[in-house]
Amino acid sequence: MAASTVEEITMNYEEEGVQLVKELDKEVLTKGSWTTIMFKYQDLDKATNTFKTTKISIRRYQKQNGEYKQKSKFNISSIAQAKKVLDVLNKWTENEGGGGGDVEAGED
Numbered sequence: 001m002a003a004s005t006v007e008e009i010t011m012n013y014e015e016e017g018v019q020l021v022k023e024l025d026k027e028v029l030t031k032g033s034w035t036t037i038m039f040k041y042q043d044l045d046k047a048t049n050t051f052k053t054t055k056i057s058i059r060r061y062q063k064q065n066g067e068y069k070q071k072s073k074f075n076i077s078s079i080a081q082a083k084k085v086l087d088v089l090n091k092w093t094e095n096e097g098g099g100g101g102d103v104e105a106g107e108d
Contacts, residue, residue: 002067011039
């Protein structure tokens with residue numbers, strides 16, 4: 001399904017009526033012609049028909065011809081990996097001032 005607005009972009013995915021990816025949450029990090037969104041999601045384990053542990057994906061979309069198209073993604077495969085990324089980000093930014101780029105304007 002093509003998305004013409006940021007709000008329509010989702011990780012939810014199904015095939016033949018079966019939901020294979022379930023979006024649990026979404027945070028828009030930047031908006032504009034280039035948009036960055038962080039998703040919290042789960043994949044379906046087809047063997048057990050239950051959803052696997054939570055994962056996180058950061059995805060970049062570019063708006064072309066009125067529709068957002070995914071251009072890149074980075075998947076965080078576990079909560080443990082997410083915590084390591086968070087630790088590094090906290091370390092790298094602990095002495096930084098709050099005067100960085102304007103997130104809403106899409107500066108990153």
